[in-house]
Amino acid sequence: MMPDLLVLTHKGIYCPPGDFYIDPWRPVKRAIITHGHADHAHPGHRYYLCTPSARPVLRYRLGPVAIETLPYAEKKSLNGVTVAFHPAGHIIGSAQVGVTYKGETWVVSGDYKLENDGLSEVFEPVKCHTFITESTFGLPAFQWKPQQAIWDEIIQWWQDCQQSGKTALLIAYALGKAQRIIRHLPTTLGNIFTHPAIENINEVIRQQGISLPPTVKITPKIKPKDLLGQLVLAPPMVLESSWVQKLAPVSIAVASGWMANSTTYKNHAVDRGFVLSDHADWSGLNQAVLATGAQTIIATHGYAEPFSQWLQEKYQLNARAVETPFDGDS
16 A cells, blocks of 8 residues: 555655645745645745745745745646645635645645635635545534625624724734725725734735725824724734724724634624634535545544544545644634
8 A cells, every 4th residue: 555645744744755845834845835824834944835826925924935836737746746736715825735646646725715705716626535624614503604795794884883983993814814805895985994914915915916905004193083984904913902992982893704603702802703714614615525536534723523523424435633733713
């Protein structure tokens, strides 16, 4: 029997015949990166390989490191192992990594979602023998509404804030979700102000030729009264700082898949929770796994154990869970 093409080591997912790692969490010589979120793109590697549209964010976050790019569906040989990127639909430039050697193909999903968000490259299933899949939301309780329903909810909340004379503060990840929200909210309602951490990413994305509606970066010159009735986008870290108090009067909402749990936003002391995720929901995970045709499934981060058990019982697949430091949508 052929040994595993990819193995889990203390540094990350490793390909022994190709001598490379996929999203390694400790410094290595050659790293293939699925996307630019910090739990997948770590500093310290000697050589990085990613998609062309992921490169600008990696460069911004990691500095002057050696980054080579490989367009989707093009193939590259590393020590006789063929590597190819395929769209993951998670954020701009996100990729699944296909690894083929001696007629056997493994695919590492990275993070992914199936719904077309109108900004990221659309997810494409890849036929393979073994599929290493995320399972951030690998429980039946996580079922997403169509995203237009979420935009409608956010718009109504923003309008309610305007009527009550409050600032609408929406918490979202600086890379991916924030730009997705900006892309889809109407510009006629008012101005969208952004925390510097988000606006810096916006500029990186605009500079690579991707269109985003205008936003206003929050600076010390902007006073709380200037934000009344407007929408402010900020990353989760501000909830633990004094930054929020400066926006009063304010209504705080969080956009996250975890808002599917009705008690989550109450535990975070916020006013509203919008169920919006850049990860696949339960149905999406099942659909993605079956579309690969893979008989062996390895589930990582999130609800990996119950999801792998489900795949064994429901579809009679050879499924198992492994632990990694990837945190998904934490």
